[in-house]
Amino acid sequence: xxxxxxxxxxxxxxxxxxxxxxxxxxxxxxxxxxxxxxxxxxxxxxxxxxxxxxxxxxxxxxxxxxxxxxxxxxxxxxxxxxxxxxxxxxxxxxxxxxxxxxxxxxxxxxxxxxxxxxxxxxxxxxxxxxxxxxxxxxxxxxxxxxxxxxxxxxxxxxxxxxxxxxxxxxxxxxxxxxxxxxxxxxxxxxxxxxxxxxxxxxxxxxxxxxxxxxxxxxxxxxxxxxxxxxxxxxxxxxxxxxxxxxxxxxxxxxxxxxxxxxxxxxxxxxxxxxxxxxxxxxxxxxxxxxxxxxxxxxxxxxxxxxxxxxxxxxxxxxxxxxxxxxxxxxxxxxxxxxxxxxxxxxxxxxxxxxxxxxxxxxxxxxxxxxxxxx
Amino acid sequence: xxxxxxxxxxxxxxxxxxxxxxxxxxxxxxxxxxxxxxxxxxxxxxxxxxxxxxxxxxxxxxxxxxxxxxxxxxxxxxxxxxxxxxxxxxxxxxxxxxxxxxxxxxxxxxxxxxxxxxxxxxxxxxxxxxxxxxxxxxxxxxxxxxxxxxxxxxxxxxxxxxxxxxxxxxxxxxxxxxxxxxxxxxxxxxxxxxxxxxxxxxxxxxxxxxxxxxxxxxxxxxxxxxxxxxxxxxxxxxxxxxxxxxxxxxxxxxxxxxxxxxxxxxxxxxxxxxxxxxxxxxxxxxxxxxxxxxxxxxxxxxxxxxxxxxxxxxxxxxxxxxxxxxxxxxxxxxxxxxxxxxxxxxxxxxxxxxxxxxxxxxxxxxxxxxxxxx
Numbered sequence: 001x002x003x004x005x006x007x008x009x010x011x012x013x014x015x016x017x018x019x020x021x022x023x024x025x026x027x028x029x030x031x032x033x034x035x036x037x038x039x040x041x042x043x044x045x046x047x048x049x050x051x052x053x054x055x056x057x058x059x060x061x062x063x064x065x066x067x068x069x070x071x072x073x074x075x076x077x078x079x080x081x082x083x084x085x086x087x088x089x090x091x092x093x094x095x096x097x098x099x100x101x102x103x104x105x106x107x108x109x110x111x112x113x114x115x116x117x118x119x120x121x122x123x124x125x126x127x128x129x130x131x132x133x134x135x136x137x138x139x140x141x142x143x144x145x146x147x148x149x150x151x152x153x154x155x156x157x158x159x160x161x162x163x164x165x166x167x168x169x170x171x172x173x174x175x176x177x178x179x180x181x182x183x184x185x186x187x188x189x190x191x192x193x194x195x196x197x198x199x200x201x202x203x204x205x206x207x208x209x210x211x212x213x214x215x216x217x218x219x220x221x222x223x224x225x226x227x228x229x230x231x232x233x234x235x236x237x238x239x240x241x242x243x244x245x246x247x248x249x250x251x252x253x254x255x256x257x258x259x260x261x262x263x264x265x266x267x268x269x270x271x272x273x274x275x276x277x278x279x280x281x282x283x284x285x286x287x288x289x290x291x292x293x294x295x296x297x298x299x300x301x302x303x304x305x306x307x308x309x310x311x312x313x314x315x316x317x318x319x320x321x322x323x324x325x326x327x328x329x330x331x332x333x334x335x336x337x338x339x340x341x342x343x344x345x346x347x348x349x350x351x352x353x354x355x356x357x358x359x360x361x362x363x364x365x366x367x368x369x370x371x372x373x374x
Numbered sequence: 375x376x377x378x379x380x381x382x383x384x385x386x387x388x389x390x391x392x393x394x395x396x397x398x399x400x401x402x403x404x405x406x407x408x409x410x411x412x413x414x415x416x417x418x419x420x421x422x423x424x425x426x427x428x429x430x431x432x433x434x435x436x437x438x439x440x441x442x443x444x445x446x447x448x449x450x451x452x453x454x455x456x457x458x459x460x461x462x463x464x465x466x467x468x469x470x471x472x473x474x475x476x477x478x479x480x481x482x483x484x485x486x487x488x489x490x491x492x493x494x495x496x497x498x499x500x501x502x503x504x505x506x507x508x509x510x511x512x513x514x515x516x517x518x519x520x521x522x523x524x525x526x527x528x529x530x531x532x533x534x535x536x537x538x539x540x541x542x543x544x545x546x547x548x549x550x551x552x553x554x555x556x557x558x559x560x561x562x563x564x565x566x567x568x569x570x571x572x573x574x575x576x577x578x579x580x581x582x583x584x585x586x587x588x589x590x591x592x593x594x595x596x597x598x599x600x601x602x603x604x605x606x607x608x609x610x611x612x613x614x615x616x617x618x619x620x621x622x623x624x625x626x627x628x629x630x631x632x633x634x635x636x637x638x639x640x641x642x643x644x645x646x647x648x649x650x651x652x653x654x655x656x657x658x659x660x661x662x663x664x665x666x667x668x669x670x671x672x673x674x675x676x677x678x679x680x681x682x683x684x685x686x687x688x689x690x691x692x693x694x695x696x697x698x699x700x701x702x703x704x705x706x707x708x709x710x711x712x713x714x715x716x717x718x719x720x721x722x723x724x725x726x727x728x729x730x731x732x733x734x735x736x737x738x739x740x741x742x743x744x745x746x747x748x
Contacts, residue, residue, distance in 0.1 A: 032426045040429070044418050048411060055409045055588035057401075090464060094612035122610050214429035214617030236496050238468035242616050243588030 023356035026324035028149070028296050029347035031272075034265045035212045036257060043251035047244065054247040060235035062088025062219070063246045069253055070205065070219050079195040079203070081221050087231055088241045092179045092206035092218040097123045098237070099202040099220055100142070102229050103173040104129055108139035115299065115331040115340075116142065117149045117177060131333040134163060141167065141174040146181035146190035150331050150342040151299045152273075152292025154190055168197035173224065176203045182210050182262060184294035185270035198223040202230075207249060209296070210262060215245040266294075272345040272353065273298065279357035280343065284364065296346035301328070307339035310367060314339070317363040323356045393696070397730035400698035402523070402670050403721035405646075408639045409586045410631060417625035421618065428621040434609035436462025436593070437620045443627055444579065444593050453569035453577070459595050461605055462615045466553045466580035466592040471497045472611070473576040473594055474516070476603050477547040478503055482513035489673065489705040489714075490516065491523045491551060505707040508537060515541065515548040520555035520564035524705050524716040525673045526647075526666025528564055542571035547598065550577045556584050556636060558668035559644035572597040576604075581623060583670070584636060589619040640668075646719040646727065647672065653731035654717065658738065670720035675702070681713035684741060688713070691737040697730045 047054040053063075061067065067083035074081050089095040100123050104110060110124055111134035120142050124131070132138050141163065145155040155163070167174040176193045184190075194203035199222075206218035220230065234240070252258070276298055280289050287300040307314075311327035318325055328340025348356060421428040427437070435441065441457035448455050463469040474497050478484060484498055485508035494516050498505070506512050515537065519529040529537070541548040550567045558564075568577035573596075580592035594604065608614070626632070650672055654663050661674040681688075685701035692699060702714025722730060 027431075029431055032430050035425050035429045037422060037425050037429070041419075041422055045415075048415055051409050051411050052406045055411070055414070055586035056406050057403055057582075057587045090612040090616070093610075097611050119610075119613065126610055208431075212429035213431045214621075216612070216614070216616040216618075236467075236493075236500055237471050237611065238464040238590070239493065240590070242464070242590040242619055244590075244622075245616055245618060247588075248618075 021322055022319070023323045023352045023359065024347050025276075025343045025345075025356050025360070026326045027347055028326070028342075028344050030209055030213065030296070031265075031268070031346055032212075034268060036252070036261055039252055039255055039257045039261075040212075040248060043248045043255065046251035046254075047247040050247065054244050056243060058240050058243040058246070060240045061231050062086070062241055063243070063250060065250045066217075066246050067219075069250070070221060074192065074194070074203065074221055077189060077195065078191045079221070080198060081194070081223070085198075085223055085227065086219055086221045087227070087234060088246060089218045089220060089234065090216045090238070090241055091208055091213070092177060092204050093119050094234075094237075095202075095204040095206075095218050095220040096120050096142070096175060096177060098230050098233055099175050099204070100124055100127055100129075102226050102233055103175070103202065103224070104140050109136075111136055111138035111141040111143075112333060113143060113148060114336070115148070115150055115328070116333070117144065117179075118330040120175075120177065121331075121333060137166070138172070140172060142177065143174065143193075144177045144180070145193055146178055147183060147294045149180060149295060150297045150326070151290050152180075152295035152297060153290065154293060160193070164193065164196050167193065167200045171200045174201045176201050178203055178205050179209055179218075180295045181205070183266060183269060183296070185266060185273065186293070187263065187266055194222060200224060210265065211249075211252075215242075215249060217241060217245055217249055269294075269296065269346060272348075272350055275350060275353045276343060276345040276357070279354045283357045283361040286364075297326075297342045297344045299328075300341050300343060302339040305337045307368065307371070308335065308337050310339050310371065311341065313370075314341075314364060314367050317367050318360055321359040321363040321366075323359040323363070325360065393693075395696055396693070397697045397726045397733065398721050399650075399717045399719075399730050399734070400700045401721055402700075402716075402718050404583055404587065404670070405639075405642070405720055406586075408642060410626070410635055413626055413629055413631045413635075414586075414622060417622045417629065420625035420628075421621040424621065428618050430617060432614050432617040432620070434614050435605050436460070436615055437617070437624060439624045440591075440620050441593075443624070444595060448566065448568070448577065448595055451563060451569065452565045453595070454572060455568070455595050455597070459572075459597055459601065461594050461601070461608060462620060463592045463594060463608065464590045464612070464615055465582055465587070466551060466578050467493050468608075468611075469576075469578040469580075469592045469594040470494050470516070470549060470551060472604050472607055473549050473578070474498055474501055474503075476600050476607055477549070477576065477598070478514050483510075485510055485512035485515040485517075486707060487517060487522060489522070489524055489702070490707070491518065491553075492704040494549075494551065495705075495707060511540070512546070514546060516551065517548065517567075518551045518554070519567055520552055521557060521668045523554060523669060524671045524700070524702075525664050526554075526669035526671060527664065528667060534567070538567065538570050541567065541574045545574045548575045550575050552578055553580050553583055553592075554669045555579070557640060557643060557670070559640060559647065560667070561637065561640055568596060574598060584639065585623075585626075589616075589623060591615060591619055591623055643668075643670065643720060646722075646724060649724060649727045650717060650719040650731070653728045657731045657735040660738075671716045671718045673702075674715050674717060676713040679711045681742065681745070682709065682711050684713050684745065685715065687744075688715075688738060688741050691741050692734055695733040695737040695740075697733040697737070699734065
């Protein structure tokens with residue numbers, strides 16, 4: 001997607017965000033109704049009993065107790081990592097931008113899945129990297145192996161073996177974005193690639209999807225020899241992640257509510273995903289629809305190639321009809337000749353899902369009529 | 375200072391931070407006893423009544439109400455700026471790194487004061503810039519005009535006129551780091567340079583020194599035409615500043631405690647600065663001592679050139695004696711043939727100031743005896 005189309009989409013979405021009656025099927029926001037407000041409140045109180053830790057400067061690599069927690073959790077998933085391999089960042093976004101800047105050089109090729117997180121594409125493009133398919137040899141990789149955004153699927157065992165051949169045996173650096181890995185509908189969390197290639201994989205996680213984005217707490221974990229440079233870069237960029245939000249999180253995690261919370265939101269998101277998929281199957285018959293195993297979204301592609309370049313007019317018509325979506329082109333480094341879109345069930349109320357998809361269907365009908373008339 | 379000396383100093387300071395009986399005259403940390411814990415607690419409660427704003431994603435440029443507050447405050451200091459000219463960042467450090475990356479290009483010259491904030495020197499060096507005196511023509515400038523770190527002094531009217539000639543009339547980009555501007559002992563806050571050259575000066579402020587660093591809330595404010603690129607870069611790096619900490623700050627500022635807090639801490643820091651200066655005059659007669667008008671620190675230079683290269687052994691001896699300081703070389707792009715150091719009164723208890731300086735004097739005596747013997 002070109003920068004000007006991207007800016008135009010951004011502008012439309014921003015204007016749409018002001019409309020109070022809009023049904024938001026865009027954005028990938030977690031459901032604010034699921035935020036553990038009361039337990040975070042309790043955690044804040046505990047945090048303030050240690051003002052020196054909660055409100056003072058901290059280390060660039062983050063709070064030791066939180067790094068401990070991250071490492072311990074990754075060990076339960078098979079990775080041999082300690083707190084010394086973990087850096088706390090401002091969300092996953094900063095973990096990606098830091099790693100990419102340190103590991104990749106201008107002009108390098110970087111292997112991606114056919115669809116990827118737009119925030120990562122943005123970073124990689126700004127670094128002057130050239131995009132190739134992850135199936136090709138490349139200087140480095142950016143992947144979401146456990147739970148891909150936007151498709152909500154995991155890499156197969158064969159695919160994992162193929163990429164581990166490069167990252168593990170050949171030592172090619174690989175950024176493993178695991179933002180959605182815990183959000184499987186069945187609660188099964190895949191073994192992270194960093195477990196099998198700890199010195200070339202930089203593993204990335206975040207609390208933004210499972211807890212809430214407003215804390216801005218993410219992390220990276222790796223035995224990559226460049227870890228020290230990543231910490232130095234982090235210090236240069238903004239000294240450290242927020243002491244207060246890290247401390248709130250540490251206190252929250254001590255409280256033993258996290259697993260129960262995960263179980264509850266997995267179930268709730270699974271239900272919303274199903275409602276959305278059924279609504280799409282009923283109302284948008286021209287589109288083929290994925291079957292996500294987790295995450296926040298559904299990936300749609302129109303079966304007929306003639307709609308390929310219609311995502312911006314479709315988006316404008318949808319917003320006009322009172323519903324938003326994310327144009328598929330934002331997720332793609334190359335078009336594949338199909339109109340595609342990401343619909344998110346995560347941020348919308350259950351009762352708004354069906355009406356939202358109906359509005360979308362009406363908007364699409366209008367656009368396709370105009371196209372046929374033209 | 376070379377990177378290896380810098381790493382060595384960092385290592386010594388880190389080890390020292392573990393020692394419980396160390397008197398910390400290093401680091402520039404604000405006094406944790408001054409953090410408005412109770413009012414921040416109240417603000418957090420108000421923040422949690424709006425979980426959608428406090429815990430959800432926000433805009434890359436920051437929360438509108440906080441941007442309003444920053445702009446309004448700068449208007450009281452003479453700058454014609456609105457919220458649309460303000461970006462909220464993770465502390466002043468990120469505001470500096472973002473501005474420098476967007477405004478300066480590799481190989482450019484950048485004009486600095488004789489001593490500067492080491493975090494900024496780090497950023498500018500990593501960008502491949504060449505340092506010159508701010509009195510010389512340069513591609514850009516990084517200055518602390520209102521309250522310089524480490525000297526605690528303001529630029530004179532003549533100096534301001536000289537730099538405004540370049541930034542204002544010639545349009546040379548200038549990063550104005552105003553982190554300590556509100557921390558004058560007499561409560562008089564200087565007119566910011568951005569008031570006189572809003573399109574070339576990027577003004578930077580932070581809550582880290584006046585409130586607490588753990589929130590990680592800073593900002594930049596400017597009418598520079600590259601503001602849009604700065605916001606795009608911010609979004610790429612980490613999406614946005616923390617929603618929760620911004621919301622806590624907004625609620626705190628609504629509470630009308632800020633001016634009273636500022637008055638109290640100005641008085642308290644003024645008293646500590648005086649205690650420190652008197653202790654230095656009594657115990658370290660070989661050093662010339664500045665007379666700060668605000669800020670967290672005192673700048674010392676030894677009168678005799680023969681001690682010039684002794685800051686690392688002096689630091690090691692001081693830590694051994696139970697006191698830390700910041701070697702002057704960290705603040706300098708070029709040595710001037712004098713042993714120099716920054717002493718901070720901010721993070722230390724009043725009753726520890728005199729004993730701390732006495733330990734420092736003993737350590738210096740040891741080092742100078744060794745030097746004479748060698």
